[in-house]
Amino acid sequence: MNAHERLPHIDQLAWRKSSYSSEEGGECVEVAACPGRVHVRDxxxxxRAALAVRPTAWTAFVEFAAH
Structure with a gap:
C-alpha cells in the first residue's frame, strides 16, 4: 500500500461476529477485513480501539485456535 491509498474508516468496515457467539454478553470478538489488514475488536x-493484523497472521491464529 502506498501513502496515497485510503483505507476505509473503522466505522465503515463490515464487522462480523462468530456464529458461536450468543447475544447474552459472552466473551466475543468481531472481525472485519480490508485490503492488507484484518481488524479485531471487542x-x-x-x-475501544481495534487491533489490526496482517491477513497471514490472522490465518495463522485461526488455524492455531482451531486445534
Missing part, C-alpha cells in the same frame, strides 16, 4: 465495547 464486541461488547466497540468504542
Amino acid at each position: 464486541s461488547k465495547d466497540t468504542t
Whole structure:
C-alpha cells in the first residue's frame, strides 16, 4: 500500500461476529477485513480501539485456535 491509498474508516468496515457467539454478553470478538489488514475488536465495547493484523497472521491464529 502506498501513502496515497485510503483505507476505509473503522466505522465503515463490515464487522462480523462468530456464529458461536450468543447475544447474552459472552466473551466475543468481531472481525472485519480490508485490503492488507484484518481488524479485531471487542464486541461488547466497540468504542475501544481495534487491533489490526496482517491477513497471514490472522490465518495463522485461526488455524492455531482451531486445534
